[in-house]
Each structure stands twice: as structure tokens, then as C-alpha cells.
Amino acid sequence: MALTKADLVEKLLEDLGINKRDAKELVDQFFDEIKTALEAGGAVKLSGFGNFDLRDKKERPGRNPKTGEEIPITARRVVTFKPGQKLKAKVESFAGN
């Protein structure tokens, strides 16, 4: 089972004394504002969690995996995530399912 926005809204209701409409609004806006900042070309740094950075990729040769046909992968800007020390340390000790 994956954690979703609905689960995060529930957590806010349990942990804080705010109403459901506000909790939903804050969770939606949390992700919307990160998207907007990245779209505007700025990195996002959430201390304790990690950094969302932008990388500009040059065009490179690619292949259609189905047909084997060569088609260039166009130049593009992509989002990368670099987990912070705290998150890395928390996850490293996970023993696996």
C-alpha cells in the first residue's frame, strides 16, 4: 500500500487541530508550490528530506525498444531528487520486505 495525498490529509487531521478542508488545501498546495518553483527553474530544498534539482540534458541517440528504430532523444530539462543525510540514514537501516 502506497502513501497518498489522502493519507497525508488524515495524518494532518490526527496530528494538528485543523479542519479537513484546510488540511486538504495545505497538502494540495504543498505539492503544487514545489511544482511551480521547479517549473520556474528553481531548485527546492527541504531540509531533513532532500533536494529537488533540475538538470539540463543534451540530445542523445535513442532507440525505439519495440522496433529497434533509431530516434534521437531530444534535449530536455529533468527533475532529480537527492535525498538528505537524515532521510538516507533513516532508510539505510530498512531490512527489506
Add this chain to the structure above:
Amino acid sequence: MTKSELIEILARKNQHIATNDVEAAVKTVIEHMSNALSVGERIEIRGFGSFSLHFRPPRTGRNPKTGDAVDLSSKYVPHFKPGKELRDRVNSAWEHDTD
């Protein structure tokens, strides 16, 4: 944008919510996302992306100072895969810029 700037933006957009609550909400969201990953649970946020764990097998590393071999055990590392909306928005804003 930093976490405190994100809190400021959300507080400005939600003046009916106490700033303390906005701050607590941002910290709670981040904390629960970290907790989920630390027990191996995936995170799926539609339009934003998904977080999961990737396995790293054990390997022999080296102490960069002394050159000694060190056995490193297997571990998991967090991985983020941007969702379609985020990918498209970031890339098309940039393409318009570079046109």
C-alpha cells in the same frame, strides 16, 4: 525555494489558517513521507511523482585516505520518479525559455 520559504508562501495563501499550523503541517507532511520510506512504503502523489526504495547490493569500498578495503553491507536508497505533469511542466517551461 527552501522549507521556510515554502511555509511563508503557504501561510500567505492561507491567511485564515494560523502560521503555526501551516508550519506544523509542512513538517508533518515531510515527517510522514520520511517515515513511510523508512519502513519500505512507497509514496504516490498524482501529478507530482512517486518515491520508492532502490536496493544497493553489498560491495567492497575503499577508505579514500588510506586506500584500505572496507566491506559495505547492502542498503536501500530513496528514489524519486517525477510524474507526467511535473515532467511536462518543467520541460515545456524550459523549452519556451530556450526558443
